[in-house]
Amino acid sequence: xxLHAGTKLEKVLAAGQFALTTxxxxxxxxxxxxxxxxxxxxxGMADAYNVTDNQTxxxxxxxxxxxxxxxxxxxxxxxxxxxxxRNRIAMQSDLLGASALGLKNILAISGDHQGAGASGKLKGxxxxxxxxxxxxxxxxxxxxxxxxxxxQAGGDTLTSxxxxxxxxxxxxxxxxxxxxxLRLAKKVAAGADFIQTQAVYDIKAFxxxxxxxxxxxxxxxxxxxxxxxxxxxxxxxxxMNKNVPGVVVxxxxxxxxxxxxxxxxxxxKVTLELIEQVRELPGVKGVHLQAIEAEELLPxxxxxxxxxxxxxV
Amino acid sequence: MANNSxxxxxxxxxxxxxxxxxxxxxxxxxxxxxxxxxxxxxxxLPCSSKVQLPHLMRLLEQGSDGLxxxxxxxxxxxHLVGSNRAEKRIARGRELLxxxxxxxxxxxxxxxxxxxxxxxMEMAGQRAEAVxxxxxxxxxxx
Amino acid sequence: MITAEWKxxxxxxxxxxxxxxxxxxxxxxxxxxxxxxxxxxxxxLAPLLAMAMQNDGNPIEVKSATLERQCEPEFLEAIAEAAAxxxxxxxxxxxxxxxxxxxxxxxxxxxxGVNTTSLSIREEPGLWTSRCAACGDCVLGFTFGLCxxxxxxxxxxxxxxxxxxxxxxxEINEDTPCIWRLIVERATARGRLxxxxxxxxxxxxxxxxxxxxxxxxxEDLRS
Ligand code: SF4
Ligand code: SF4
Numbered sequence: 001x002x003l004h005a006g007t008k009l010e011k012v013l014a015a016g017q018f019a020l021t022t023x024x025x026x027x028x029x030x031x032x033x034x035x036x037x038x039x040x041x042x043x044g045m046a047d048a049y050n051v052t053d054n055q056t057x058x059x060x061x062x063x064x065x066x067x068x069x070x071x072x073x074x075x076x077x078x079x080x081x082x083x084x085x086r087n088r089i090a091m092q093s094d095l096l097g098a099s100a101l102g103l104k105n106i107l108a109i110s111g112d113h114q115g116a117g118a119s120g121k122l123k124g125x126x127x128x129x130x131x132x133x134x135x136x137x138x139x140x141x142x143x144x145x146x147x148x149x150x151x152q153a154g155g156d157t158l159t160s161x162x163x164x165x166x167x168x169x170x171x172x173x174x175x176x177x178x179x180x181x182l183r184l185a186k187k188v189a190a191g192a193d194f195i196q197t198q199a200v201y202d203i204k205a206f207x208x209x210x211x212x213x214x215x216x217x218x219x220x221x222x223x224x225x226x227x228x229x230x231x232x233x234x235x236x237x238x239x240m241n242k243n244v245p246g247v248v249v250x251x252x253x254x255x256x257x258x259x260x261x262x263x264x265x266x267x268x269k270v271t272l273e274l275i276e277q278v279r280e281l282p283g284v285k286g287v288h289l290q291a292i293e294a295e296e297l298l299p300x301x302x303x304x305x306x307x308x309x310x311x312x313v
Numbered sequence: 314m315a316n317n318s319x320x321x322x323x324x325x326x327x328x329x330x331x332x333x334x335x336x337x338x339x340x341x342x343x344x345x346x347x348x349x350x351x352x353x354x355x356x357x358l359p360c361s362s363k364v365q366l367p368h369l370m371r372l373l374e375q376g377s378d379g380l381x382x383x384x385x386x387x388x389x390x391x392h393l394v395g396s397n398r399a400e401k402r403i404a405r406g407r408e409l410l411x412x413x414x415x416x417x418x419x420x421x422x423x424x425x426x427x428x429x430x431x432x433x434m435e436m437a438g439q440r441a442e443a444v445x446x447x448x449x450x451x452x453x454x455x
Numbered sequence: 456m457i458t459a460e461w462k463x464x465x466x467x468x469x470x471x472x473x474x475x476x477x478x479x480x481x482x483x484x485x486x487x488x489x490x491x492x493x494x495x496x497x498x499x500l501a502p503l504l505a506m507a508m509q510n511d512g513n514p515i516e517v518k519s520a521t522l523e524r525q526c527e528p529e530f531l532e533a534i535a536e537a538a539a540x541x542x543x544x545x546x547x548x549x550x551x552x553x554x555x556x557x558x559x560x561x562x563x564x565x566x567x568g569v570n571t572t573s574l575s576i577r578e579e580p581g582l583w584t585s586r587c588a589a590c591g592d593c594v595l596g597f598t599f600g601l602c603x604x605x606x607x608x609x610x611x612x613x614x615x616x617x618x619x620x621x622x623x624x625x626e627i628n629e630d631t632p633c634i635w636r637l638i639v640e641r642a643t644a645r646g647r648l649x650x651x652x653x654x655x656x657x658x659x660x661x662x663x664x665x666x667x668x669x670x671x672x673x674e675d676l677r678s
Contacts, residue, residue: 367498
């Protein structure tokens with residue numbers, strides 16, 4: 001199989017190695033140092049690092065700029081792009097720019113609604129006009145057509161074809177559950193080369209959705225990386241279970257975290273078990289591992305899971 | 314010219330009362346009565362559900378110091394939900410009055426059954442007390 | 456219907472400072488149905504504005520009228536006399552009606568008493584919910600008659616985002632159903648879930664407000 005973009009992530013997957021991605025959220029300011037600090041902790045730990053695009057609709061350093069800083073520091077970025085803030089003109093222009101800067105892994109997502117920024121402690125910009133010119137599936141297809149056909153969405157040709165390894169998100173356990181695998185199939189049909197999922201804790205339910213994806217042949221066409229977020233307390237799991245759409249946390253797990261004398265250590269243990277469990281599932285090609293506000297836990301987890309050092313490809 | 318000193322202020326209350334809330338033996342009364350430190354104009358309604366905001370706002374625009382609605386107890390309304398609707402409308406009216414700087418207390422609804430004329434006057438008197446703190450209706454004499 | 460809702464009275468007071476004779480006008484059509492600009496609302500607002508302006512130290516004289524329809528020129532003549540006397544008009548009709556009034560009575564200041572918000576239905580007494588956003592490229596034929604443009608917070612065309620709440624409501628409002636959940640349910644009930652698996656291409660927004668002011672021309676109807 002010829003490679004689309006030849007990124008490290010793509011090569012690891014092509015070589016049949018268990019892939020590992022994680023996330024670096026850009027700062028709410030122009031500080032390169034902030035990005036480099038996180039890069040320092042995580043360098044060498046993962047195959048690629050997602051750089052979020054104004055997540056929760058709060059203004060941060062742009063995903064493309066953050067990605068370029070990582071790239072220069074020797075970490076391979078996955079630049080996220082939401083449909084909230086750009087129309088198809090800006091998207092394609094930014095994609096060409098990203099390509100020119102050497103950014104080749106792109107993750108296309110709908111994005112949190114602009115109203116979401118005001119939900120936490122921050123004010124956000126709830127009065128902003130959301131764009132939503134195209135949706136994430138249409139964006140995936142636009143990127144694919146730029147790459148494979150060298151054409152823009154409007155039909156004009158590009159002077160040359162940018163190389164991209166195209167990612168998409170999947171919420172396997174969100175309602176309406178019967179449609180979630182079909183929506184995944186649409187993303188794959190549109191051109192998604194790899195998939196990172198919403199955080200998974202309910203392995204049984206996730207396994208059922210994965211089995212359907214395998215049945216439909218989707219795992220032959222795309223690499224699925226389940227999302228795992230290191231649990232740090234019972235409260236955090238409770239919160240996610242109740243408030244984060246598509247995240248289902250089994251009660252036993254919440255109870256187990258509650259009973260733990262050292263929740264942080266228990267969270268690391270739980271994560272290691274989750275990695276083992278998803279690894280067993282047919283069709284799973286890696287994990288997308290996050291430790292929110294606790295990146296320093298990741299190296300230990302990755303080492304103990306036997307996922308370090310990352311393969312040279 | 315309205316007298317603005319609180320001590321001399323004799324609130325003029327318009328009391329709109331539901332016929333059904335009156336005691337069976339009580340004779341419906343209409344017109345002006347004077348109470349202790351206030352005066353009341355009694356208006357008979359077939360049902361409290363008949364009170365509408367335009368009417369209430371006009372009464373205040375025309376200078377009434379306060380409006381009091383006497384409605385049937387929740388379960389007793391002859392139109393079943395009539396008095397509940399009236400209650401919600403009054404709540405909205407109070408909000409609007411607050412917004413225009415008139416004060417929510419210029420409008421109120423209370424429920425009662427088997428009411429006598431004295432009971433009605435007592436309700437009007439309570440509204441008068443609530444209104445007293447707000448002073449005379451600034452629309453008076455405009 | 457076109458829905459509208461009252462602006463804060465404080466904002467109206469700001470407009471009316473310096474005016475003396477104000478005419479409040481409503482419309483007995485859509486805005487009456489959504490309880491913003493029918494006769495009842497006009498006759499509530501007019502005395503409220505008089506009181507608000509009195510308390511603001513800028514007393515005004517208020518007259519009121521409710522037109523049968525504010526978006527048809529012939530109905531505007533009914534207020535010709537009142538408009539000539541007034542030095543400001545507050546309209547609680549939709550933005551369409553307001554503009555016709557502003558054009559017909561161009562010498563008088565026209566102020567909006569409402570914000571025009573949506574094309575909605577009255578779902579229950581006291582509750583109106585969006586149905587259409589006049590996108591100019593209707594996709595109801597692909598979505599089982601449920602609009603993903605007006606009723607999805609992200610106007611998604613290919614299925615629900617990851618934000619659908621566990622109880623099936625939209626991520627941005629716990630009282631608004633995720634329309635894609637409803638579309639999927641209706642497709643399932645019809646045994647046609649398969650129809651939703653085709654990737655829908657980007658929409659053509661050029662016939663929506665994004666494409667610039669609409670000019671709809673029908674030669675066969677012109678004189
Ligand atoms: S698809 Fe467009 S035209 Fe059709 S109902 Fe929705 S907004 Fe209106
Ligand atoms: S939850 Fe449903 S309705 Fe709300 S933005 Fe997502 S897809 Fe649209």
